[in-house]
Amino acid sequence: MAFSKQVPLLLLLFFVASSTGSGSEPESARFLRRAKDPEFLEWMVGIRRRIHENPELGYEEFETSRLIRSELDLMGIRYEHPIAVTGVKAFVGSGNPPFVALRADMDALAMQESVEWEHKSKVPGKMHACGHDGHVAALLGAAKILQENHDELKGTAVLLFQPAEEGGGGAKKMIEAGAVKGIDAIFGFHLATDVAVGAVACRPGPIMAGSGFFEAVISGKGGHAAIPQHTIDPILAASNVIVSLQHLVSREADPLDSQVVTIAKFQGGGAFNVIPDSVIIGGTFRAFSKESFNQLKQRIEEVIVGQASVQRCSATVDFLTEEHPFFPVTVNSKTLHDRFEKVAGEMLGPKNVRERTPLMGAEDFSFFSDAVPETYYYFVGMANETEGPLHPGHSPHFKINENALPYGAALQASLAVSYLSGVSSSSTPPAKEVARDEL
Structure with a gap:
């Protein structure tokens, strides 16, 4: 009998706890x-x-x-x-x-x-x-x-x-x-x-990755497209540079360390039969660590300058940090x-x-x-x-x-x-x- 008299009170306490406790809206x-x-x-x-x-x-x-x-x-x-x-x-x-x-x-x-x-x-x-x-x-x-x-x-x-x-x-x-x-x-x-x-x-x-931008001017000697032996072709040099830059990720980066190098800008020339004196290429590079990012930056400049010289051209590289600071x-x-x-x-x-x-x-x-x-x-x-x-x-x-x-x-x-x-x-x-x- 003592237990049965306590049941209503226990139910009441349970109801109050349920209505005011963990069920409240976050x-x-x-x-x-x-x-x-x-x-x-x-x-x-x-x-x-x-x-x-x-x-x-x-x-x-x-x-x-x-x-x-x-x-x-x-x-x-x-x-x-x-x-x-x-x-x-x-x-x-x-x-x-x-x-x-x-x-x-x-x-x-x-x-x-x-x-x-x-x-x-x-x-x-x-x-x-x-x-x-x-x-x-x-x-x-x-x-x-x-x-x-x-x-x-x-x-x-x-x-x-x-x-x-x-x-x-x-x-x-x-x-x-x-x-x-x-x-x-x-x-x-x-x-x-x-x-x-x-x-x-x-x-x-x-x-999200760290990122930077770069722009390079590759200079040679322009002339008529019909006599390329009298020119130093910066378009050919730039083309070799772009291919070589892709190897930085495919052959120099750890496959488990995500990196990107993308050339998104190529400007130069204005006629079908004239080799220009210079061309401009530019792009972006991305990485998930400061070490990988700095390694990419160093190698981008080395590849552009070195590969251009193989084609008898000169190159200058600008990382555009005044307009586009490197993002960590x-x-x-x-x-x-x-x-x-x-x-x-x-x-x-x-x-x-x-x-x-x-x-x-x-x-x-x-x-x-x-x-x-x-x-x-x-x-x-x-x-x-x-x-x-x-x-x-x-x-x-x-x-x-x-x-x-x-x-x-x-x-x-x-x-x-x-x-x-x-x-x-x-x-x-x-x-x-x-x-x-x-x-």
């Missing part, structure tokens, strides 16, 4: 629900389309920057501008340590858009062909979510709107301007055409990867958090690795099988699935909140702590 899921709200999504889509219609190249993102600052003003978010010409640095939270940064790139590409739609680029020869307009819209979405929950932030989220990712080294300029001073960790993402919408992909360690390898923190898997898994389900094979593409987000204790870069899917395959970035046919924007916004906001909460509750202080006026 914060990340709440943020995603907010970002998917039709009015919220319409606002992000509107921002993205305004930016898409008015694309601006690296360090020319004046109107894009103006739009961002206008939206931050409406949200009541404090910011600093200009940083690295057009960049914006905004703050949400207590203004005190720890500090976690979220980054979005702003620049477009110099190409003519071939997608016919209502919000096509209005600027001839310029197009958002890599999704940066979506990155900005999603980060503003994250800003809105964070601002709506700013009283809950156990530290400060720093929002970095960065210029000139497309070869201009905008991240490097932001660092030089002090934009990440005192930052403990930074997250960035890219919209991905080969990952399903509603899924994300990443990995710890190297995720993008490397993800193992600690942040564990946090990413947990947060993304709670939001999307573990099956939608996928491992990403390293890419030979490069990202100037990599510059943050030397300036910030922990960095993390991931991919937000936007592919939809029912709508057919998407064209890859840097294509005039590129377009994004705007339904991916809520995932980018909610995940960035969730990662910031999770990181700040984790550091604040840890007995170990952040790697760097500075006062608000030093940030």
